[in-house]
Amino acid sequence: MTNPAGDVFISYKHSQQNLAEKLEIALRNHGIPVWRDVHDIGPDPLEQQIREDLQDSNLAGGVAIISSDVTQSPVILKTELPELHKRWRGDDEFFVVVVLAPGVDYDEAETILSKAESPYDLSHWYMESLEVEETSSSSSAIGRIINSILDKLGQNQKTSSQLPPLDAVVDAVLERRLQCIHNRLSSNSPVECSLDTYVKPSHDIQLAVSIDWSPHFDDGIPDGSLWNEQLLPALRTTTDYLQQETPGRELRFRGRANLPAVFSLGYCLPETRGISTAWMQPDQDGNFSSWRLDLNLGESNLQSDLEEIDRTASDLAVLVNITDDVKPEVGKTKSKLPDFNGILEFGFEEASKDRLTAPEAAHAAKVFQQDLRDAMNRLPGTSTIHLFMATPAGLAFLFGQMTNTSPTIQTYILDTESGSRTYETAAQLS
Template identity: 25%
Template sequence: MNAAQDVKPRDPVFVSYRHSDGFEIATMLAWSLRAAGIPVWRDVDDLPPGDTDARLEQAIDEGISGAVIVVTPDVAKSRVVREVEAPRLLRLHRDYPAFALAIVNAVTLPNGHIDYAAPDRVLDLAQPELVGVNQRSADGEGLQATTRQMLWHRIAAIRREMSGPEGELRVSIQTRNTPQVYDRTDADLDVRLRPSAHEKLPSAQGLKELGKALRLLPDAVTRAGVTAVRIEGGAHLSVALAVGAGIPSTRAGRMVVVDGRGSRWQSTSEAQLFEPPRLRVLREEVSDATPRTERTEVAVYVDLQLPRSDTAFDHFIEANGGRLVAWQHLTSTSTGLLDAEDGGNLAAEAAARVRDLSMSHANALIHLIYRGPFGVAVLIGRLTNSLRFIAYEWTDSDADDGTYLGPRYEAVGMVRASTPTGALEKVILEPA
């Protein structure tokens, strides 16, 4: 780097650590950062075997926007971290104000508190330099705080070019890729989830990391000073619903979703019904049972794909019908392919019908099963303000012992927009 402008805020963050006692911490940190939209440069993901000494040089040559040094007791034994990476990262931090540096400190005092003097000591620095750098603990709370710190730095660095009447925050999301530094795009945020061991369902641990990241996303939109959000890429449909709920219409007046085929799905600002209608009720049932004292539950199946597919939803009703006070099966009034230009209206009507069914049954919990374009799923999610729903994912995988289970919908997570705990309130999906 020869000039301050060479520190590009959309470049990845380098993670420096000692393998012997820092590997697990670095792994958790990397997935936390990726879930929040920050690409990570890390040796095990981005270098072939045998290139340990060259990992920082390669990262700097390709561009990094900052670094996190994971300080553990064994760092004192690491020549690479002490003599190569830490000195170079500190020079970048001193020379370029745009370069973000954070410390995750796993060294504690006898009372359990962070030993703030440890980084300078274990890195054998001639002069104390890291005492004044923001240090966080290596537990879950500390890693989340480090993620938040790096995200706010990234947003602040790109705010000027985004803010304005037409400004938009670009968020790329993928849940099926194997994340590495070369998977990033030129978006403002590149959200990537931990790969799943399941062939159809997302990673349960990745969803938990996403849930924490979604707590930060609404404030990221506010800090960016934008009037619109653009979502790009593709994801499991349950994740698409949750991400949409994470950026409700109260935070960004306009949202555009560009899917993997380049189709643009643009939102409206509120859930509403249309004339002529975009959806029709294909099947429905209302229970005549006496209202229960506990919270009521309803189910909505929004099926927007052709040809029609009912088997998995029928299995869901057979297994859960006794707990539902009502359910509806909705489909498009169109007999052909959906028009992306009408996607916002389609999503707005779907959200309105879901809300009406819930409100007409004592603000019932909603089991929301969606089958259709990724873009519409995101747009439905952002219009679910005040609703609590369980998002589902389709699978036909056999049981672990080989037993045939057939096509079905698995509960993934509890979603609720505009809550301090984040849109993905609870992960229901069990680890594969």
């Protein structure tokens, strides 16, 4: 029986390696784990291991990139396509998406598929063409990002207007995956998900969605364009499909992720959407508790203080001082920040609060929302909120859920690696 929460196999000719790599990045950004030969092949002979891996029940589905030179690949024609088709025919939960590389039309794809060593007609698979009109991919965030990477590598043989967007392929995989998971789960079971930016996901439970952004942080903090053109759109797409394909289920997230990422996740799952959501917050002993908004509130003693500075300015600084005081680092970053109309600080009444319970976190989120609204009423000209946080990840998630009606929010991430300990721009939410 197929595990619908398993990896997705990418079949491709190595002439399409750049396309396969970018597809893998796009899938992982959306929470879909990937099997690809460059990092999943062991010491066994190539064809033998691929055959065994394709028969593994922990493989959830496959994406087959069909290019003209697939006809020159015995491994694809004799092993990959026949085994994918065999799994697809024998198990309703195993899905295959056939991707037509640029320049390959449906007629040619059927001819190529007919050469696979299978007694069955493989042309009945769902096919997604990457041949696009010139005007469409120029506005594709993924297309622009891929082109930029290929330009740097000196491997871009197409203009930016010719590079195909991968959105439709990702949508097809995400939709089918979540449908299968939803149908497999018992009626009251939650959908388990993760978001990781510090390390690759390594959770000890089965995850429907495992968003892996860690490669983007291997070489330091990514710039704002990657946040806003690649990561945020992926987050919005994934949360939309979770709501659409797993209706009525609780969504549980966990992971080791930086605060702007977790806040953005909460922002994409606002309280107003009516979806039951939680962040599984670990304590000092490694035990998890469900931090969510629909708990009976406990008194958090979270307080705020607004200092009005310049009413002619349109930017408001919001400082959240819970696990640490962010003011020194904000001060070091001052030269890169706009003039503020005010500074709104949040902190606990007590000098320190080592442990925050789930009911207290829910209360703190309500206080954050109300005090932010009060600040907006006192400074009605505010168009952008600049958010600096030192807080548990679960609280950042809840704060994000409570700010969907706010003006544009510019989040920041603390640079702890360069030695400067200054803030860099991260996701911008609007």
